[in-house]
Amino acid sequence: LKVTVTEVPVPVSYGPAFEGERVRKDDVYLECGGGKTPCFELVRIADMDQVEDGKVEVIGPDIKDVEPGSRLPLGVIVEVAGRKMQEDYEPILERQIHHLVNYAQGVMHIGQRDIAWYRIGKSAVEKGFTMEHIGKILHAKFHQDFGAIFDKCQVKIYTDEAKVKELLPVAQQMYRTRDERIEGMTDETTEIYYSCTLCQSFAPTHVCVVSPERTGLCGAYNWLDCKASYEINPTGPNQPIAKGETLDARYGNWKGVNEFVERASRGAVSSYNFYSVVYDPMTTCGCCECIAAVLPMCNGVMTVNREYMGMTPCGMKFTTLAGTIGGGNVTPGFVGHSKYNITQRKFIAGDGGLKRLVWMPKMLKEEIRERLIKRGEEIGIPNFIDMIATEEQGVTEDEILPFLQEVGHPALEMEPILG
Ligand code: SF4
Ligand code: ZN
Incomplete structure (x- = not known):
C-alpha cells in the first residue's frame, strides 16, 4: 500500500x-x-x-x-x-x-x-x-x-x-x-517549550519559541502542534527547549530559552521576552497574523491584522509594518503575534496585559468578539471590548485619544508605557 x-x-x-x-x-x-x-x-x-x-x-x-x-x-x-x-x-x-x-x-x-x-x-x-x-x-x-x-x-x-x-x-x-485545545494549559505548568524555525528560509534569524500561552505568531502552531511535530520528526524545526532558570517572570524571560535562541539565530539574538512588546520582544517574521505597536500618546498598544488594509494609529499600514519588522529581528515597540494570542492570558502581560489594548480594526474585534468579552469579564471590565477604539473612532492617536478618555479606557490610568 x-x-x-x-x-x-x-x-x-x-x-x-x-x-x-x-x-x-x-x-x-x-x-x-x-x-x-x-x-x-x-x-x-x-x-x-x-x-x-x-x-x-x-x-x-x-x-x-x-x-x-x-x-x-x-x-x-x-x-x-x-x-x-x-x-x-x-x-x-x-x-x-x-x-x-x-x-x-x-x-x-x-x-x-x-x-x-x-x-x-x-x-x-x-x-x-x-x-x-x-x-x-x-x-x-x-x-x-x-x-x-x-x-x-x-x-x-x-x-x-x-x-x-x-x-x-x-x-x-x-x-x-x-x-x-491549548486553552487549559499555562506557561507555569510546563518546563518544556518548543522552538519553531520553519520560517528561517525567509527570515534567517527568526526563531519562534512557542509556549502554551504564546502560540506561534503565524497562528498555525501552538504548543501542542509543536509537540506533535517533534514526535513525527525529532530532528525537524520544532525542538523541545528546557526553559531553565526564570530570569524575569514579569516579562517572560528564561535562561534556557535565551541560550537556544542565541544558537538558533546564529548569534543574532541573545535574549527576548515572551510577554512584552515594549522591551526586547520576540523576533517577528513575515507571516504573522497581527502586529502590535506601542502608542505612546495613548499610553497603550494597538494591534492590526493582515487583512486590514487601512491606516493605523502608529502611522503605518500592516504591509509597511510587516516589511519593516518582519525580517527576523527584535524591534522594541513592535511585535508580531497570532490572533488567538490577543485573548491568551499572557498577551503583553509584562506591559500590563490586555488592558493596554487601545485600538484594533473593527473586523478583528468582530472575529474574536466572544473571547474578548470573556477576557474582559476575567479582568474585571466586562465592557472592555467597547472601550477599544477602531477605525470608526479614528486612525491616528490624536483622533482616538478623546474617545479613550470619554469611555475611561484603563490604559490611561496605568503606569507610563515607556518607563
Ligand atoms: Fe513556525 Fe509559525 Fe513561527 Fe513560522 S511563524 S517559525 S511557522 S510558529
Ligand atoms: Zn514566518
Whole structure:
C-alpha cells in the first residue's frame, strides 16, 4: 500500500531555491486570497475508504478559464488517511503547504489558514502550470516528507465561489477547535517549550519559541502542534527547549530559552521576552497574523491584522509594518503575534496585559468578539471590548485619544508605557 513518489510532477522548476521568490503585480496571471478574495487551506483526516491516493480535483474554473490578471476565490482541502494518522498531525501537514507551494518557480504563497495568499505568475502558466499542480505538489511532497504517518492523500481545489463560501466557515471552525485545545494549559505548568524555525528560509534569524500561552505568531502552531511535530520528526524545526532558570517572570524571560535562541539565530539574538512588546520582544517574521505597536500618546498598544488594509494609529499600514519588522529581528515597540494570542492570558502581560489594548480594526474585534468579552469579564471590565477604539473612532492617536478618555479606557490610568 505504501506509495513512494520520488519527484514532483509539475511543469516548472521545483525546489527550495525558489522559495523566497516574489511574483510581482504585473507578472500575476492568477491571484487568490491576500485579502482580495476568500481563500483558505485545510488538511483533515479522513477514513481510508474515502481517500483515493493521488486524486486531485479542481472544482470551479482553472487557469485555462480565466484571463491574465484574474482573481479567484480558493479553498485547498487535503484529505489524508492512514493508520498512524492522528488529528493532532493535521496542523503540521497544513503548515507545510506554505513552503511546498512556494518551491514551484513562478508561484508565490504567503500566509496560512484563511489568510493564505497565492499568486501564480504568467511565466509559470506559460510553462503549463494549472491549479491541479498545486494538488500534485502536495500529494508528492506529503508522501516524501510525511509518508511515515499516513498512507493515502487526495486534494480538492475549490475555485467555485459558492463552494468556497460554503466551506470557509467549516475550515474556520476547525481552526478554532484546534486553537482551543491549548486553552487549559499555562506557561507555569510546563518546563518544556518548543522552538519553531520553519520560517528561517525567509527570515534567517527568526526563531519562534512557542509556549502554551504564546502560540506561534503565524497562528498555525501552538504548543501542542509543536509537540506533535517533534514526535513525527525529532530532528525537524520544532525542538523541545528546557526553559531553565526564570530570569524575569514579569516579562517572560528564561535562561534556557535565551541560550537556544542565541544558537538558533546564529548569534543574532541573545535574549527576548515572551510577554512584552515594549522591551526586547520576540523576533517577528513575515507571516504573522497581527502586529502590535506601542502608542505612546495613548499610553497603550494597538494591534492590526493582515487583512486590514487601512491606516493605523502608529502611522503605518500592516504591509509597511510587516516589511519593516518582519525580517527576523527584535524591534522594541513592535511585535508580531497570532490572533488567538490577543485573548491568551499572557498577551503583553509584562506591559500590563490586555488592558493596554487601545485600538484594533473593527473586523478583528468582530472575529474574536466572544473571547474578548470573556477576557474582559476575567479582568474585571466586562465592557472592555467597547472601550477599544477602531477605525470608526479614528486612525491616528490624536483622533482616538478623546474617545479613550470619554469611555475611561484603563490604559490611561496605568503606569507610563515607556518607563
Ligand atoms: Fe513556525 Fe513561527 Fe513560522 Fe509559525 S511563524 S511557522 S510558529 S517559525
Ligand atoms: Zn514566518
